[in-house]
Amino acid sequence: MQLAIWTYEGPPHIGAMRVATAMEGLHYVLHAPQGDTYADLLFTMIERRGTRPPVTYTTFQARDLGGDTAELFRTAAREAFERFRPQAMIVGASCTAELIQDDPGGLARALGLPIPVIPLELPSYQKKENWGAAETFYRLVRGLAAPPAPRPEGRAPSCNILGPTALGFRHRDDVREIAGLLGRMGIAVNVTAPLGATPADLARLGRADFNVVLYPEIAGTAAAWLARTHGQAATKTIPIGINATREFIAEVAALAGIDPAPVLAAETSRAAWYSRSVDSNYLTGKRVFVFGDATHALAAARVATEELGFALVGLGSYSREFGRELREAAKPHGIEATVTDDYLAVEAAIQAAQPELILGTQMERHTAKRLGIPCAVISAPVHVQDYPARYSPQMGFEGANVLFDTWVHPLMMGLEEHLLGMFREDFEFRADSAPSHLGAGPVEPAAPGSARWAAEAERELGRIPFFVRGKARRNTERYATERGIGTITLETLYDAKAHLSR
């Protein structure tokens, strides 16, 4: 058993729902107990969709367990087909139904429905949401994609955009941003999938020259299969950040056999100038901890260091299958990657790193609140506020603008930071309160160490701005412990500062 206060991913059938809900003309019949329909809310409330997800649940109860739950499934599948008339159907079990082993795939096949019925095997006690989405998309592509057709003479190069789903972090706007970029390069988008695609669209995937994989966690498996069996190359670069977007343009141009120079010359992001402008000087060396899915965490680490001048003091992801890439990316910064799906382990890593800014998920916002550290969200899981009405891509050049605004916002503005360093006893602008442009104050981080502090030193510590105070306390205590100093005095504090100054 794993003690989970928060979980980064849902169970794998949620991943399957994200694929089904993203698509049109596909229905999902899910063998699940009463109550698992909570998942509908993810789509109708968190993502604010105006239609019910195309999912029929058997919602069995305890009294059904003594009877024929298989018959419940058959009835639900038959009724769903008759009512919704989908082009194709996926069938599967949730975690509880997996335990009762009714074999939805076999039962659905036996119904002899006149449409493709694709069974899903999603091991709920081993795998998680993104794996479930990847597996579902792969099964659909494998089951429905027709062999590639030869490209007609003179046709513009074309690609598929693979990976965006329902309930994806900014998938809606990323697709628009990247499709726009591809359009300006003269590359046609054949099919975008799963978001907005029908089963008939999946059948025409083979007509594209190559695939653009926006979210490898979801489309990686399907893209690898398409590369193997249809010979379609897939992009590797994730266009998050200015530099990555430029590399993406070059990669796509090479696959399409066109010249990237015009687009590279014509387009850039306002974020580049914002970051170079003198107002951003104080961002240099800000200590940042990055955590999220592998795609967003790796991209954020690069943007934070290369494009904003932050210092990376922590990098991690719950996408265990990308452990190697994460460790590689962490190495140049002299840190160990935190590859875990345990919220408590992430919290401990953040506490140890004492960052000034956390770039993470909705879960890191809990930790950030507890520790009083500014935080911005870069990756799922996210809540309703991160499915905004306004255009908010993470990808492409406009995405870079969004990242600049979003990440800098929680930090204390430069002038306020300076004045706090000079005058610490203002009754309104207090060092231990939040940036004044954000309103309410955070909670003071709990004192972690065991060393005794002399009253005078403790007072002095209190004068250090709150966003670096935790680090100063830890450094001083470690310094004292290493030298066998029992009581930390004013001198110890400043000795440590001189010794360990960043």
Next chain:
Amino acid sequence: MSGAALAQASPVPGCAEAPVLRERGQREVFCGLTGIIWLHRKIQDAFFLIVGSRTCAHLMQSAAGVMIFAEPRFATAIIEERDLAGLADANEELDRVVNQLLARRPDIRLLFLVGSCPSEVIKLDLSRAASRLNATHAPGVRVLNYSGSGIETTFTQGEDACLAALVPEMRADPAPGLLVVGALAEVVEDQMRRLFAALGIGPVAFLPPRRAAELPGIGPGVRFLLAQPFLAETARLLEARGARRLAAPFPLGAEGTTAWLRAAAEAWGVPATRFREVTAIGEQRARTAIARHRGPLAGRRIFFFPDSQLEIPLARFLSRELGMRPVEIGTPYLHRQHLAEELALLPADAVLSEGQHVDRQLDRCRAARPDLVVCGLGLANPLEAEGFATKWSIELVFTPIQGYDQAGDLAELFARPLHRRATLMV
């Protein structure tokens, strides 16, 4: 009208004998685990540890995760593949997780092991686990268990199961007293306390208490009032310990609150004049507050999808005090005995339905074209997109709605979506 109207209404059959439409099919409802979302706030030193799957953990954070917690008071022990291999191992694993949790949260006094569908299906014996853990962690922490699984409980029944687990913990106390059962907002609880004190009814205790140590006593002297309609099992266990239920409608609206208070007043032999003196001001205040919303709501047709078992008392309040016309009143379970007083007050032409086949119910709803649909969040936005005004039902469980001084707020919850539709010009 209040008392008089109630007396007149009682002999009228209302819906007491009406046939109930019983359906089976997809049920679009929450499981009992969701009760934790309000119970963990109510009992402040309790912790709720769900023993379940990633789905259970995901449900909880999807429902509660929009609040940013410095330190949440619920968590999930997620069953993994290796736990499914053998039960003995699962028990050791559970002990380890509980130790880990209690080390992190030394302030916890009451720990609920909450059963889920997976833990019920593999028959993990959580009551044995609870007594084993009690032996280890006594006297600092008391460990109890209940099931909030979807296969056994629907939404608010999770609270019933939780309170039922507390009943055997209540010390035997033969002294007479009034027990109010059902988690109420603190403000409502305090109002009720003041009213009972003014009526000379007491001592009054509440279940659940705000802190684990404040669990009231129980015995043959105790009369209890259900503040919520979904407490069948809790009531049964309280009666098994000698307490007696005071039959009453539920304290929603001016009429419901007066009738609810009267049930206690009659049991305590409070003179009618005294009762009127104490309740008149509150009841009048409630009627004034309700009257503001009567205009927009009177004559409007309302359709209830099943959710919390509050549907019947709400339909009674909306029809009698606001003039609304219930088309269909869906409820996940209909406890005829606890709802007898409510059913008698419902308009005779309302269709009652128990259980659900959600697609067929949606067909009926679309055909009836009600002015307002009370439903869960899985249906609300899709119905809004189809042009229906909806009131999402979960809010009724999270908002102070009981008692005189919340009657206006309760009416407003139903008036607001209609008002909003009239206001918006986009």
